[in-house]
Amino acid sequence: SSYSTSSSSSSKLLFRQLFEKESSTYTYLLADISQPDRPALLIDPVDKTVDRDLNVIKELGLKLVYAMNTHVHADHVTGTGLIKSKVPGVKSIISKESGSKADLHVEHGDKVSFGDLFLEVRATPGHTLGCVTYVTGDGPDQPQPRMAFTGDALLIRGCGRTDFQGGSSTQLYKSVHSQIFTLPKDTLLYPAHDYRGFTVSTVGEEMQYNPRLTKDEETFKSIMENLNLSYPKMMDVAVPANMVCGMQDLHSKA
Amino acid sequence: SSYSTSSSSSSKLLFRQLFEKESSTYTYLLADISQPDRPALLIDPVDKTVDRDLNVIKELGLKLVYAMNTHVHADHVTGTGLIKSKVPGVKSIISKESGSKADLHVEHGDKVSFGDLFLEVRATPGHTLGCVTYVTGDGPDQPQPRMAFTGDALLIRGCGRTDFQGGSSTQLYKSVHSQIFTLPKDTLLYPAHDYRGFTVSTVGEEMQYNPRLTKDEETFKSIMENLNLSYPKMMDVAVPANMVCGMQDLHSKA
Ligand SMILES: [Fe+2]
Ligand SMILES: [Fe+2]
Numbered sequence: 001s002s003y004s005t006s007s008s009s010s011s012k013l014l015f016r017q018l019f020e021k022e023s024s025t026y027t028y029l030l031a032d033i034s035q036p037d038r039p040a041l042l043i044d045p046v047d048k049t050v051d052r053d054l055n056v057i058k059e060l061g062l063k064l065v066y067a068m069n070t071h072v073h074a075d076h077v078t079g080t081g082l083i084k085s086k087v088p089g090v091k092s093i094i095s096k097e098s099g100s101k102a103d104l105h106v107e108h109g110d111k112v113s114f115g116d117l118f119l120e121v122r123a124t125p126g127h128t129l130g131c132v133t134y135v136t137g138d139g140p141d142q143p144q145p146r147m148a149f150t151g152d153a154l155l156i157r158g159c160g161r162t163d164f165q166g167g168s169s170t171q172l173y174k175s176v177h178s179q180i181f182t183l184p185k186d187t188l189l190y191p192a193h194d195y196r197g198f199t200v201s202t203v204g205e206e207m208q209y210n211p212r213l214t215k216d217e218e219t220f221k222s223i224m225e226n227l228n229l230s231y232p233k234m235m236d237v238a239v240p241a242n243m244v245c246g247m248q249d250l251h252s253k254a
Numbered sequence: 255s256s257y258s259t260s261s262s263s264s265s266k267l268l269f270r271q272l273f274e275k276e277s278s279t280y281t282y283l284l285a286d287i288s289q290p291d292r293p294a295l296l297i298d299p300v301d302k303t304v305d306r307d308l309n310v311i312k313e314l315g316l317k318l319v320y321a322m323n324t325h326v327h328a329d330h331v332t333g334t335g336l337i338k339s340k341v342p343g344v345k346s347i348i349s350k351e352s353g354s355k356a357d358l359h360v361e362h363g364d365k366v367s368f369g370d371l372f373l374e375v376r377a378t379p380g381h382t383l384g385c386v387t388y389v390t391g392d393g394p395d396q397p398q399p400r401m402a403f404t405g406d407a408l409l410i411r412g413c414g415r416t417d418f419q420g421g422s423s424t425q426l427y428k429s430v431h432s433q434i435f436t437l438p439k440d441t442l443l444y445p446a447h448d449y450r451g452f453t454v455s456t457v458g459e460e461m462q463y464n465p466r467l468t469k470d471e472e473t474f475k476s477i478m479e480n481l482n483l484s485y486p487k488m489m490d491v492a493v494p495a496n497m498v499c500g501m502q503d504l505h506s507k508a
């Protein structure tokens with residue numbers, strides 16, 4: 001079937017998936033290496049792995065331009081603040097809807113460009129009110145198949161919880177079906193987390209096998225209402241820090 | 255520079271990288287999806303994640319043909335025995351030099367075919383005597399850039415230890431330089447383990463930044479002799495099991 005594809009490729013794109021074991025978070029590095037300055041961006045960097053990420057960026061000869069978040073994380077502290085303190089000129093990006101501080105706020109339909117490549121911003125609220133999915137561009141020079149960085153809106157065979165931070169199962173159901181499942185079936189899905197060792201999925205796969213999102217809306221809502229999840233360990237540290245894009249310590253130390 | 259590339263692609267190849275957290279092991283799934291029966295193979299499956307792997311293989315509509323190991327692992331029990339008991343017809347593969355039992359033994363220069371795609375076997379002893387690196391084929395229909403599954407011979411910015419299982423730092427140095435560093439610089443390197451959250455590297459990157467293999471042979475040998483590593487926790491369980499390709503429990507239960 002058509003949804004079983006290989007990794008995404010583009011002669012311009014350098015792509016790296018990076019894992020932080022403690023919170024099972026994926027950070028993504030994308031760069032346009034067809035440009036002389038090799039502009040790069042990081043999606044969902046983690047504070048604990050900032051030095052690893054900046055080191056590989058340096059080794060690969062990339063120029064980091066943006067440090068972006070898909071949403072205000074409750075399970076780890078974003079690396080954006082630390083990155084900004086270590087690499088002058090890097091701009092932090094998060095959605096306007098998140099209510100979080102950042103250098104640049106994006107909204108549904110915006111484009112984030114790095115060299116000739118770009119990410120399209122799709123509002124996918126439901127896990128949090130300000131969740132967005134970043135999708136690689138649609139065009140001849142853009143990666144094929146397309147790649148979607150879904151944050152916690154859609155996980156591999158799962159999805160993020162909807163019981164705090166302005167979450168709503170009704171909204172999440174609508175977001176995934178209208179903004180992610182409408183992408184080409186071979187679109188590669190890269191979530192913010194995976195707890196079972198999967199690294200990637202596709203739209204076609206999740207449309208067929210996601211145990212939650214393949215259900216009708218009422219069943220989905222009932223699944224989400226009955227998860228009985230515990231309060232996230234990191235919540236009281238991570239959320240206040242992430243609302244200022246990881247700049248809290250840097251401010252208080254200044 | 256030319257070694258900074260995107261992920262490998264081929265219209266025929268389905269590729270998945272899978273992670274086992276406890277032993278930080280990567281298992282690789284490759285399939286030729288241009289063929290009606292979608293023949294697939296697994297490299298370095300782990301016993302604990304066999305059900306996960308077989309389930310995704312089923313969901314993707316693949317036919318598992320081979321369960322292969324790069325070497326006799328000392329840190330985890332191979333999944334090949336369990337896979338063979340659960341999926342009749344799957345053949346286990348390991349190098350002849352390993353001295354381990356398997357359905358098929360491969361040697362340097364052999365090809366392992368699945369559909370129109372194939373892996374080339376390169377002997378890369380040094381971590382163990384029987385270590386091999388599996389490299390995707392060189393040809394018009396084969397993945398570009400090429401992909402090398404290095405086991406523990408070459409890790410991202412590191413390499414496997416050489417102090418037991420017939421290991422030899424002299425041999426490992428020679429193996430990496432003659433069999434891996436001679437591949438095209440954009441060849442994607444997929445190791446059996448990573449402990450810091452990296453998922454992939456390239457030949458060019460390791461030739462420039464590997465802290466051990468970039469040194470001259472004498473320095474490399476001295477580094478390897480002074481690692482002061484502890485005895486692997488799983489060694490006494492894993493090695494006997496892996497010498498029979500994970501068939502030990504199945505035999506004793508039979
Ligand atoms: Fe989240
Ligand atoms: Fe090993």
